[in-house]
Amino acid sequence: MTPSRTERLATHGVLLLFAALAVAPLVGIVLTALNGTAGPVSGFAWPETLTFDNVSRAWDAANLSSALVSSALVSAGVVALTVTLSVLAGYAFALLDFRGRNVLFGVLLLGFVVPSEAVVIPLYYDVRAYTPFLDGTYALLILAETARFVAFGAFWMRAFFGAIPRSLVDAAMLDGAGPWRTLWRVALPPAKPAIVTLVVIIFLWSWNEFLLPLVLFAATPENVTAPVSLAVLTGRNTTDVTGLAAGSLMIALPVVLLYAFFQRQLIRGVLSGAVKG
């Protein structure tokens, strides 16, 4: 059935409204970041003068050259480890029969339920007590974030692998493929959209993570990631609003670029997850 003109207009109207709601804060941040007015500014004030000074000031003050490298290292490590473990766990939970499968999956899902605020302080003390060699290292943050995100990753990949026709896996087995080859040759190729989506989601979460790097890098401030480094622009009594906005824009840029690059696959992955999961 073809929608009527009124229905089409109404649909576009609603979509435009929601798009405006999503874009408005970003416009505010861009305007603030480019605002050359001295003194306090509000997000939606049209700048009297446009300047890129805020960008360079934030870059230097927050030491973003180093912080962005830290963020890139940590996020790359977290994405690689989380996606690998999620694919393996998702495949096992979806397609392999083993004793205690459902109980183990339930335990894994607890990772969804427990907030990181509840574990970050015990984690900090446990690391100092039992694995002091990891204290303040990139490896520690990568492991901690991976542990936090892998529950979602396994859940996500299990939903995808669970939607693969069972007969495909049976056919591969009868054709002589073991579990590894079945995963690699049969289950993984059609999972590409789901994996790309997982990569983008985990990268986004890891890149934006604030609490874990703030606490775990307390002893090594030179390792802090970009979101934490912006904290220097917020003082006890004053806040460099324009600098903060400029810094936020620079930090958000890699995620936006990643999203733009994988947009098509991302939508396909989200849709396939929604339908098949």
Next chain:
Amino acid sequence: MKAIRIQGVTKRFAGGVTAVDAVDLEVEAGEFMVLVGPSGCGKTTLLRMLAGLETVSDGCILLDGNDITHVHARRRDIAMVFQDYALYPQMTVEANLSFALRMRKLSKEDIRSRVTDVAATLELEPLLDRRPHALSGGQRQRVALGRAIVREPAAFLMDEPLSNLDAKLRGTMRSELARLHARLNVTTVYVTHDQVEAMTLGGRVAVMSEGRVQQCGTPREVYERPANAFVAAFMGSPPMNLVTARIDGDTAVAGPLRVALPRDAAVEETVTLGVRPNALQLASESDPAAFAAVVDVVEELGDERLVGFRVGGESGTDATAKLPSAGEIRIGDRIHLTVVGDVHFFAADTGTALGVAPPVRHAATK
């Protein structure tokens, strides 16, 4: 080609459901055995146990005399064609055909030669570079068959491979399968719920119900001498007419029918009588063996027609006659029929076959 022997095989699922119950079956080397039965009768579970895709709760499976009950599926040397074809969607037809050979690390020359042979046999050469989504249902079916054939396995297992095809293509593929089996002569176990497929393809047919093999024999044996009322009703299209009859001396009486009991039949107060629809024929009112029936359904098939009526009045049993399409028969017409084929006797309680009586000579009433 190797023989398959199934000895007392049982499958119990968690929760206590017994899908397959102590099945004994022997499939000779090179034989085409069809497992047929309604949904949920255990035929696919039995096939999956043969393939090694389901564990066996009790009993054992022998392939060429070797116990393979606990051998992993990928080491059984058995190929399977799935109902949904199970073609690898990201691979071309050629890669699908060669996958099992690559897994077995055959040389490139061997793989190329076998794939070329199978592609020629099944007329798949122009499709080798295509992916499954670019193939029609019939082409996918042929690729699935090719994937099984190219392995040159000890036995083929086929799980309702024609059920996703339209009626015309199903008929064509049925003939192709029969020709292919005649040429390759590989031991085949074929699962279907379609009794026409079972009758046309099977060297022997095993009719299953409630996890058990009810009867195993050639299609003609199963059709002409069903072991029980279930087999009688399941095999044949339309199914055999079954009516309850009371015993009156040495005859069984069901509505207008009066049939002499078969010799040595151990009957009690009632029996179930079975008459094939094609064993009924139009007769004149004056025929002493004729009985009257009021038509309540007419289905035209072209050269024949199925005529439905009720035996034993309003509260009686629905029955069908398969009659030539000559003349005119309408709903509500009063017609006269005679039984010109065998009348089967089954025990009223267990359904077990008791014997067969010759055609009816005299109807009880007109």
